[in-house]
Amino acid sequence: MAVQDNDALLRLRQAFGSFATGVTVVTSTTAQGDPIGFTANSFTSVSLDPPLLLVCLAKSSSNLEHFTQSGHFAVNILSEVQKDVSARFASRSADRFGETAWCGSRLGNPLIDGSVAWFDCETDNIVDAGDHVILIGRVAEFDQIEARPLAYLRGHYLDLGLVEATAESVSHHGGVRVGCLLEYQGQVLLQKTPEGWCLPMGGVRNGFREGRAELEDLLAMQGVGAELGFLYSVFDAPSGNATWMIFQGEMELCPAGVEFALFPVKDLPLQEISPQPVRSVLRRYQTEFREARFGLYVDGTTSAGQINPIDRNATPWSKIMTEQGNQ
Structure with missing residues (x-):
């Protein structure tokens, strides 16, 4: 531009x-x-x-x-x-x-x-x-x-203490799987899987460091140059066998592999996204990207967790979904 x-x-x-x-x-x-x-x-x-x-x-x-x-x-x-x-x-x-x-x-x-x-x-x-x-x-x-x-x-202070406390409090029972939501010039990187499009995700590992290393190896093998930023979402896997941790990040190099593609944030193929929790993550990202106001989603003890904006005021996830009309 x-x-x-x-x-x-x-x-x-x-x-x-x-x-x-x-x-x-x-x-x-x-x-x-x-x-x-x-x-x-x-x-x-x-x-x-x-x-x-x-x-x-x-x-x-x-x-x-x-x-x-x-x-x-x-x-x-x-x-x-x-x-x-x-x-x-x-x-x-x-x-x-x-x-x-x-x-x-x-x-x-x-x-x-x-x-x-x-x-x-x-x-x-x-x-x-x-x-x-x-x-x-x-x-x-x-x-x-x-x-x-x-x-x-993006005009806000980041609460690194909240991110660290959340990461430390994650239960490692069943392992950790680390993924990323990478932005490049108003576009998001998605990976093609047999089930549909998904965020780039490493495999399930015993701890956070091993999980992040797995993700970084995946990106490197596909020629993706990226800098992982703040923790964006933490929730239990759909199968219940691991905790998923999604990090926001910025891309520096475009992918070389055919299984990756970039989609404009406003035109993400949400109906082709699998699994459902990742679809929810991307719906939320569309709203927060548009408003330039981000928060950290943390799974709750009930069916819905909460969004923790930079100012520490937690917003119930159900309220976010109601506002988006996606309940």
Whole structure:
């Protein structure tokens, strides 16, 4: 799709948002020594030798001149309990540091308490890049702690703690089968089986790690390049002999095997999908993809489980099915 108008720019922003990232607060000081900072997820490592990283700063930022002239900055990778810090430094608050615990680094950059990791940097280079500048920093010092990072996808925070707790609580009686719901440019990858179309699924294995390895081997053999993301659905197999775990992911390479095919999300062949639980997973995905709002489905002790959105508010599966008219 060409980027030509405001609508296209909005869709491009949404497409960029399909990449799950961490959340950072980038900090520095003004010429007068006042602390400044902004929330950013456009952060990546660049080099180990020399140790380089980069962040992007909008040219429209009121802090542009300070960051490009200070000669130093720090990157603070936020933890999952620092959503308030992320929001504060993304707002127009005049006193972002007033309610934030921090200390000064050796280079004078603010380091935020409780961050998963921090990097104290000297500015190595500044690159002009469209409506942003790229700040390339040479890492002078860094540190990290044992904590879960704050993650972000499609305009929402991801609850990695909920995903881990769900995975750990899955009963391994009868084994685990791991599958994936892979998206590629608004399309979903399906695998042809004797029973019909299905999501790519590994075989039943004793534990989660073995099950995921089985799935990754299957994808590799078929020439599918993919990055598995968050846990999307957990339920008992139709036969009751295993727990199925479906992960959402992004495709990087198209499949080479003839048994795989891509279908537009809105035109999935639902009547040809087998088994029924996978059909339900794909119906839900159609709705959530359209609304860009995702949740984790967890099987319940009754016939229906519940959807756990990113904000932890559980929605009964029966309500979702009623709204879709698929009861």
